[in-house]
Amino acid sequence: MIKIPRGTQDILPEDSVKWRYIENKLDELMEIYNYKEIRTPIFESTELFARGVGDSTDVVQKEMYTFQDKGDRSLTLRPEGTAAVVRSYIEHKMQGQPNQPVKLYYNGPMFRYERKQKGRYRQFNQFGVEAIGAENPSIDAEVLAMVMHIYQSFGLKHLKLVINSIGDSESRKEYNEALIEHFEPVIDTFCSDCQSRLHTNPMRILDCKVDRDKEAIKNAPRITDYLNDDSKAYFEQVKQHLDDLNIPYVEDPNLVRGLDYYTHTAFEVMMDNPNYDGAITTLCGGGRYNGLLQLLDGPSETGIGFALSIERLLLALEEEDIELDIESEFDLFIVTMGEEADRYAVKLLNELRKNGVKADKDYLNRKIKGQMKQADRLNAKYTIVIGDQELENNSIDIKHMASGESEKVQLDQLVDYFKE
Secondary structure, eight states, X not given: OOOOOTTOOOOXXXXXXXXXXXXXXXXXHHHHHTOEEOOOOSEEEHHHHHHHTOTTSHIIIIIOEEEEOTTSOEEEEOSOSHHHHHHHHHHTTGGGSSSOSEEEEEEEEEEOOOOOBTTBOSEEXXXXXXXXXXXXXXXXXXXXXXXXXHHHHTTOOOEEEEEEEOOOHHHHHHHHHHHHHHHGGGGXXXXXXXXXXXXXXXXXXXXXXXXXXXXXXXXXXXXXGSOOHHHHHHHHHHHHHHHHTTOOOEEOTTOOOSSTTOEEEEEEEEEOXXXXXXXXXXXXXXXXXXXXXXXXXXXXXXXXXXXXXXXXXXXXXXXXXXXXXXXXXXXXEXXXXXXXXXXXXXXXXXXXXXXXXXXXXXXXXOOHHHHHHHHXXXXXXXXXXXXXXXXXXXXXXXXXTTTOOEEEEEGGGHHHHHHO
């Protein structure tokens, strides 16, 4: 038997209604914040991610699904959304649009070759936001407020916003030099990934999952000690906005994120439930990227954004026993007796559905009792029974399933009855 590839999942009907509910709610929230949807290809040039995400990252080095097409071009299934959105921004010259900054959001599958674990798949669904064209602490605060609003709108309460400043390129350069000097004497005791990153991206050593408990990481220099005056001032303004918005946060100087394009504000939203098992502690992350567009041969515009996993959102809701307010009520189930009634029901169903009535009928030639059970399983609000007598008299009883009460209606007026 052919089975699903490792690290992927089938989203069955009982779960897909949850996905659709979440996606619809996210669309509504984006409309409130004035962000517009963008859809980019599922595969892009490999160079986009090598340059945009960073050669030294785990994503590029270990996790990308890359292949040669028939034209011998190297293509990659997108491992994240920001680089593709920025590529589209540059290619379509969005910096020339009258409405600035350009506020975009996306929602779709991403692909990374990772070890399968709870809340983590090789094909996963990512919702993300990018605001490009403004370097202003207030839009950083807007994005941070938005991400908290998203999670809270689904009823989540045990949340922690963790923030940091990575500073501008000048601050990062000085900080990287300090990290190299700090880690160089003990780098032989670190994992091979950390050793390879020492001179290419030493900040990533702070983010290592293997060596995170080593004293050298705990005692490492802090980026906040190397921020220049401009970077400090920017970060202080972001925090002031958060204070004004009454959004609590925790500062973590070791928060550097996993991708190379981040500058200034970096952040994560984490589960903060003491009873939580810790499998998906981090729900989402993001930050500002002031050099990414130029890195991809674009204009000197800046941006900020975040990405969240739909799978992890669903797990968080499950962890906090939150039931989504999903409408499951079905309008009408038609019970039929005999061939003529069944034939009439086919036509009637078509008219009902064209008028927006959620309706269905039996297709397995079940007896009346079996058909009524099917109506119950569908949570039908009403049922009608059509037989020879109902056809002859042009009259049926509409039964309200919850109350058990019935009402007589002309059969040829049933569509109008439901429209009213």
